[in-house]
Amino acid sequence: MDERRFVVWGSSGHARVLRDMLGPNDRIVGLIDNDRNARTIQNGVSLVVGIKGFRALMEEFRAESLSGLVAIGGGRGADRLEILDLFVASGLETPELIHPLAYCAPSSTVGKGSHVMAQSVLAADARIGRGVIINHGAVVDHECILADGVHIAPGATLCGCVHVGENAFIGAGATVLPRLHIGAGSVVGAGATVTCDVPENTVVTGIPARPVST
Ligand SMILES: CC(C)(COP(=O)(O)OP(=O)(O)OC[C@H]1O[C@@H](n2cnc3c(N)ncnc32)[C@H](O)[C@@H]1OP(=O)(O)O)[C@@H](O)C(=O)NCCC(=O)NCCS
Structure with a gap:
């Protein structure tokens, strides 16, 4: 090669x-x-x-x-x-990088320039956009859709059918319950459990996750 x-x-x-x-x-x-x-x-x-x-x-x-x-x-x-x-x-290739110890279901897709780290899981029909990071040990379960620029930090779990908007950041060890939508530009704090939709550009923390007052 x-x-x-x-x-x-x-x-x-x-x-x-x-x-x-x-x-x-x-x-x-x-x-x-x-x-x-x-x-x-x-x-x-x-x-x-x-x-x-x-x-x-x-x-x-x-x-x-x-x-x-x-x-x-x-x-x-x-x-x-x-x-x-x-x-x-500038004419550069922008390959996705997938660690050999990540599990990517055959029906999942990963966009250009995205990185899938060791011990992470992309389950059936997960759709990952461009410039996304699926960090160590994160779980992106079946039918999740992640827009461009998203970062799922180490050990976070997205249950099935979760949608994550552009550039949103899901902190380490956070859990997002099934079928929820995380708005573009939002941040889910480390360790949070998200039980309802999060609007755009909102920071949430805690269990259950609540918006941080600014
Ligand atoms: C939620 C978060 C974005 C807030 O960041 P911030 O605005 O800089 O907040 P601060 O560190 O100034 O903390 C503000 C308050 O929120 C609390 N807080 C911060 N993060 C928290 C979290 N994840 N859960 C609960 N409370 C949290 C702090 O204790 C502090 O409380 P206080 O005002 O009573 O002292 C950040 O703490 C976080 O969780 N980031 C994710 C980090 C991560 O997962 N990194 C992975 C890298 S690969």
């Missing part, structure tokens, strides 16, 4: 996880971060800063076919999608 060469945007903990998910024929050739104090996560590959650094990398590797990985974790779905779009516009 031909070598795949990756540029990675982001040099945080999420980047370390993605680095360790790459296969023997994958190689990181460029790293970009917006923070000039960030440190490289790949021996022998120095970090360049922001869009200017990215353009310089594109110039350096212009004769080669490259893939792009967006290594931005947390609730920053909008940032993930923006960089994903930049990669696509």
Whole structure:
């Protein structure tokens, strides 16, 4: 199999996880971060800063076919999608990464540039958009639909037929009961149990989950 060469945007903990998910024929050739104090996560590959650094990398590797990985974790779905779009516009492949120890039902689908971590489950007919993170040990049960930019944090459980709107973030260990809708841009706090629909751009915490007063 031909070598795949990756540029990675982001040099945080999420980047370390993605680095360790790459296969023997994958190689990181460029790293970009917006923070000039960030440190490289790949021996022998120095970090360049922001869009200017990215353009310089594109110039350096212009004769080669490259893939792009967006290594931005947390609730920053909008940032993930923006960089994903930049990669696509720059001619990079944006493959999904699925850990060999994740279970993805044959009828589930995963969008471009999404990451499915070890020990997570995508059950029958789950639909995962672009730039989504299904983190370690998360369960996305049958017929769930996740829009672009969603992040399901470690150990969270979406029961069957849950819909999650664009860029929403489901915190670590949270549970969302069946058939509920989580609005775009919303945050479900770590450990919460969601028992009714959550509107857009709302933060909920607790058991049962209630909106956080602002
Ligand atoms: C809910 C959340 C988004 C709130 O973040 P925040 O606005 O920065 O809130 P703060 O840390 O300032 O806490 C505000 C209050 O909410 C409480 N609180 C924070 N998170 C809570 C949670 N998950 N459940 C219950 N209460 C919580 C705090 O104890 C604090 O209470 P106090 O005012 O009585 O002291 C955040 O705490 C959270 O749960 N994030 C998910 C983190 C996660 O899962 N990361 C995974 C990374 S892969």
